[in-house]
Amino acid sequence: MTKIKELNKSTRNNIITLGIILVFYVLCQILIAAGVMSNLMQGLLVPLCYYSILAVSLNLTVGILGELSLGHAGFMCIGAFTGAFFTRCTEDSIPNVFIRYTIAVLIGAIFAALFGGLIGVVVLRLRGDYLAIVTLAFGEIVKNIINALYIGIDEKGFHISLQDASNLKMAEGGDIIVNGAKGITGTSRDTTFTIAILLLILVYVIIVNLINSRSGRAIMAIRDNRIAAESVGIDITRFKLLAFTISAAMAGVAGVLYSHNISSLVATPKNFGYNMSIMILVFVVLGGVGNIRGSIIAAVILTLLPEYLRFLADYRMLIYAIVLIVMMIFNWNPACITWRKNHSFKDILQSVFKNKKEEAKASGKEEA
Amino acid sequence: MSFISYLIKGISLGSVYSMIALGYTMVYGIAKMLNFAHGDVIMVGGYVIFIAMSLSGLNPIVGVLLAIILCMVLGITIERVAYKPLRKASSLAVLITAIGVSYLLQNVALLIFGADTKSFSSVITVPALKLAGGALTISGETLVTIPLCLIIMIALNIFIKKSKTGRSMIAVSEDKDASVLMGINVNKTIAITFAIGSALAAVASALLFSSYPSLTSTSGAMPGIKAFVAAVFGGIGSIPGAMIGGILLGVIEILSRAYISSQLADAIVFFILILVLLVKPTGILGKIMHEKV
Amino acid sequence: MEMLTVKNLGISFGGLRAVDSFNITIEKGELYGLIGPNGAGKTTAFNLLTGVYKPDTGVITLDGKNITGLSTIEINKAGIARTFQNIRLFRALSVLDNVKIGLHNDYKYSTLAGILRLPSYRRIEKQMNEKAMDILKVFDLDKEAHLLSANLPYGKQRKLEIARALATNPKLLLLDEPAAGMNPSETDELMKTITLIRKKYDVTILLIEHDMKLVAGICEKIFVLNFGTELANGLPGDVLNNPEVVKAYLGE
Numbered sequence: 001m002t003k004i005k006e007l008n009k010s011t012r013n014n015i016i017t018l019g020i021i022l023v024f025y026v027l028c029q030i031l032i033a034a035g036v037m038s039n040l041m042q043g044l045l046v047p048l049c050y051y052s053i054l055a056v057s058l059n060l061t062v063g064i065l066g067e068l069s070l071g072h073a074g075f076m077c078i079g080a081f082t083g084a085f086f087t088r089c090t091e092d093s094i095p096n097v098f099i100r101y102t103i104a105v106l107i108g109a110i111f112a113a114l115f116g117g118l119i120g121v122v123v124l125r126l127r128g129d130y131l132a133i134v135t136l137a138f139g140e141i142v143k144n145i146i147n148a149l150y151i152g153i154d155e156k157g158f159h160i161s162l163q164d165a166s167n168l169k170m171a172e173g174g175d176i177i178v179n180g181a182k183g184i185t186g187t188s189r190d191t192t193f194t195i196a197i198l199l200l201i202l203v204y205v206i207i208v209n210l211i212n213s214r215s216g217r218a219i220m221a222i223r224d225n226r227i228a229a230e231s232v233g234i235d236i237t238r239f240k241l242l243a244f245t246i247s248a249a250m251a252g253v254a255g256v257l258y259s260h261n262i263s264s265l266v267a268t269p270k271n272f273g274y275n276m277s278i279m280i281l282v283f284v285v286l287g288g289v290g291n292i293r294g295s296i297i298a299a300v301i302l303t304l305l306p307e308y309l310r311f312l313a314d315y316r317m318l319i320y321a322i323v324l325i326v327m328m329i330f331n332w333n334p335a336c337i338t339w340r341k342n343h344s345f346k347d348i349l350q351s352v353f354k355n356k357k358e359e360a361k362a363s364g365k366e367e368a
Numbered sequence: 369m370s371f372i373s374y375l376i377k378g379i380s381l382g383s384v385y386s387m388i389a390l391g392y393t394m395v396y397g398i399a400k401m402l403n404f405a406h407g408d409v410i411m412v413g414g415y416v417i418f419i420a421m422s423l424s425g426l427n428p429i430v431g432v433l434l435a436i437i438l439c440m441v442l443g444i445t446i447e448r449v450a451y452k453p454l455r456k457a458s459s460l461a462v463l464i465t466a467i468g469v470s471y472l473l474q475n476v477a478l479l480i481f482g483a484d485t486k487s488f489s490s491v492i493t494v495p496a497l498k499l500a501g502g503a504l505t506i507s508g509e510t511l512v513t514i515p516l517c518l519i520i521m522i523a524l525n526i527f528i529k530k531s532k533t534g535r536s537m538i539a540v541s542e543d544k545d546a547s548v549l550m551g552i553n554v555n556k557t558i559a560i561t562f563a564i565g566s567a568l569a570a571v572a573s574a575l576l577f578s579s580y581p582s583l584t585s586t587s588g589a590m591p592g593i594k595a596f597v598a599a600v601f602g603g604i605g606s607i608p609g610a611m612i613g614g615i616l617l618g619v620i621e622i623l624s625r626a627y628i629s630s631q632l633a634d635a636i637v638f639f640i641l642i643l644v645l646l647v648k649p650t651g652i653l654g655k656i657m658h659e660k661v
Numbered sequence: 662m663e664m665l666t667v668k669n670l671g672i673s674f675g676g677l678r679a680v681d682s683f684n685i686t687i688e689k690g691e692l693y694g695l696i697g698p699n700g701a702g703k704t705t706a707f708n709l710l711t712g713v714y715k716p717d718t719g720v721i722t723l724d725g726k727n728i729t730g731l732s733t734i735e736i737n738k739a740g741i742a743r744t745f746q747n748i749r750l751f752r753a754l755s756v757l758d759n760v761k762i763g764l765h766n767d768y769k770y771s772t773l774a775g776i777l778r779l780p781s782y783r784r785i786e787k788q789m790n791e792k793a794m795d796i797l798k799v800f801d802l803d804k805e806a807h808l809l810s811a812n813l814p815y816g817k818q819r820k821l822e823i824a825r826a827l828a829t830n831p832k833l834l835l836l837d838e839p840a841a842g843m844n845p846s847e848t849d850e851l852m853k854t855i856t857l858i859r860k861k862y863d864v865t866i867l868l869i870e871h872d873m874k875l876v877a878g879i880c881e882k883i884f885v886l887n888f889g890t891e892l893a894n895g896l897p898g899d900v901l902n903n904p905e906v907v908k909a910y911l912g913e
Contacts, residue, residue, distance in 0.1 A: 137641050220753065221762045228751065232737060234765055321468050322472060325469060
């Protein structure tokens with residue numbers, strides 16, 4: 001009996017989250033149809049989805065596996081470029097957007113997963129802060145190489161260079177697809193809000209189902225106590241790699257969403273650098289490490305907030321920084337934790353309620 | 369000849385990285401935290417010197433001294449306000465706080481000094497040295513940077529090994545709780561560590577911006593990250609490790625810029641870091657930790 | 662029939678010979694006690710048996726199979742499970758999940774089946790839940806199945822560790838100070854539980870313990886380790902009255 005309750009609890013939680021996503025989607029569609037949604041907000045709908053996917057997927061590494069990663073934007077970058085590259089090459093040969101987009105998502109996810117697995121192998125022996133720095137280094141390497149990468153196509157096939165476009169030695173009429181720091185231009189902007197929401201739901205279901213399965217338990221066992229996990233026969237290598245790979249693949253999906261939502265894809269420190277990785281990490285930490293729904297909520301709030309604080313102009317990022325510090329201290333400082341316990345919202349509500357009851361009782365007595 | 373010239377340039381840049389890496393490594397050793405804001409202290413130091421020299425017309429030495437003092441105050445303040453309340457919190461929470469401090473410093477600088485790039489004028493007036501009949505030129509900045517960094521590192525090593533404060537720093541980094549029982553003032557020791565790290569960052573900023581003179585609110589970020597990598601390279605928590613890591617990193621960066629590709633130099637630096645950690649998971653001089661079962 | 666034979670097992674840390682020429686033979690179904698003063702090398706011996714440390718010398722044979730030098734994971738699969746002196750639970754997971762992780766290698770479905778919630782997922786999860794609840798009942802932990810394991814009282818945490826180890830279906834169970842920190846009535850209960858699981862799960866047990874009441878009460882044979890080597894080995898009556906053993910424990 002208790003078992004059924006437990007199953008229901010996690011399933012219920014997931015259904016609630018999926019419900020929230022769907023209600024949000026319907027609400028947005030109504031607002032768009034009614035013509036009351038601002039252009040700013042409409043432009044943010046797809047970013048909300050890919051930031052949520054990034055946060056959810058990073059939470060798998062940080063919250064469920066318990067390893068700190070500062071290179072998540074690197075996997076997104078790989079997904080973005082491989083996906084856009086595919087679309088750019090096949091725009092004429094595969095006219096069906098649905099098929100083309102599906103393959104692009106798969107390619108983005110697979111390439112990101114390959115690199116995720118690779119990084120997973122590299123960091124197997126590393127712990128904590130060393131792992132953080134290697135993932136940071138990885139993200140920077142990806143960004144750096146893509147900025148120096150030139151790929152062109154002509155009748156003889158693909159040409160690759162790491163120096164400059166003239167080194168591609170292309171025939172007349174060849175097409176440069178990846179143009180170094182200028183990136184990929186002219187990818188058709190196939191991402192729609194509907195696709196983005198569908199992919200968000202897909203990623204959410206994959207991650208949540210993984211967590212609530214045998215493999216997910218193994219991953220969490222490694223997080224909680226590696227030595228004990230080994231002692232009950234959990235293959236640490238296998239499940240660490242699994243977590244890294246799936247997390248990276250999902251970031252790759254977010255990358256595909258991103259690269260098909262803009263007309264000119266370039267790898268800058270802003271979109272794929274460590275600052276981006278850190279921003280995703282902030283989503284995860286503020287949403288609650290290990291809390292998948294929290295990641296989505298934090299990603300949405302922290303994406304919308306700066307946009308709606310634009311009237312604060314230059315003070316915007318300053319306020320963001322202060323909020324970050326204050327939130328961390330409020331959440332983690334022992335004195336703050338005690339204060340929160342003594343002044344918890346629930347308790348205040350309860351005491352107010354209790355007082356009212358007592359008052360009612362007292363007045364009742366008086367009446368009697 | 370050009371190889372030797374690049375090598376010297378690399379050692380010079382590497383010495384600067386070492387100085388910054390020392391700040392990372394000392395703070396890591398003692399507070400077990402990655403102080404992401406350390407790089408931005410360099411930027412603050414740069415602006416202080418810039419203001420002192422270019423706007424107030426002060427002597428460069430006075431400017432650097434002023435930067436050292438202000439950075440020390442800044443370092444202690446950051447620790448006191450942002451990190452001290454989180455001594456017992458998860459390392460992730462401390463990391464995010466440090467990132468918050470980093471954003472804060474960058475955006476305050478942006479508000480005060482604006483987004484335009486300031487051109488930093490060198491604090492070093494030593495003339496360049498021409499060797500081998502002009503085939504090898506060593507800039508004045510390099511001539512000052514390498515010996516100065518060497519002296520500071522030796523002095524720091526002596527300070528940590530011989531002075532009472534230095535030894536309490538080692539004690540706190542080994543075991544905070546036991547140090548308290550031994551009568552060491554842990555709070556004071558941690559504050560001093562931040563002060564020293566920040567002072568080193570101020571010196572590093574003077575040397576760095578003298579050689580690479582463009583100064584913006586994010587100028588500290590990349591050298592900060594590189595120095596962080598250098599600290600990990602050498603084995604984070606190890607002071608000689610930070611020195612070796614810094615110099616190696618500078619040399620690798622300059623040589624790959626010169627001989628392989630200037631675009632890919634950073635990628636090569638980071639790639640070599642990953643290789644080193646594959647072979648030695650705790651860096652070149654890092655201690656191997658065994659978990660007791 | 663021999664369940665475990667250890668011949669000439671040894672390991673050094675730096676200059677210290679932590680365990681030296683350790684020889685022990687445990688018959689199937691036996692309940693063996695491993696005792697000795699603090700620092701005698703008892704936990705190190707456990708770490709050698711479970712592959713946490715690789716021995717410098719010696720051969721370990723489990724149920725006829727040479728397991729020397731295998732990894733902890735392979736040794737667990739071969740049939741040795743253990744508990745830890747300093748409790749090592751999966752603290753952020755429920756009591757039930759702790760045991761289900763112990764069932765990991767006996768109840769399998771693929772990661773994909775888990776993600777897609779295929780029928781095999783539902784079927785095997787159901788079997789796992791039933792099996793885990795069975796084990797928890799034996800330890801009287803079934804009512805706490807959905808509590809966070811970190812929130813269990815100390816004595817129950819120790820019991821949960823044994824339950825988790827048993828879930829891996831071991832041939833040999835190593836218990837590292839199972840009664841540490843327990844009060845006398847909890848220890849009595851633990852003794853009963855150990856006797857029970859031995860029969861119910863047909864498992865051979867080797868346990869480290871300082872509580873002499875427990876050791877004398879349930880162990881059929883006792884091995885005394887001192888400074889990494891054998892001091893005495895045999896039936897409880899003989900070993901505990903051995904003057905060398907008394908001397909090692911009480912001093913001259």
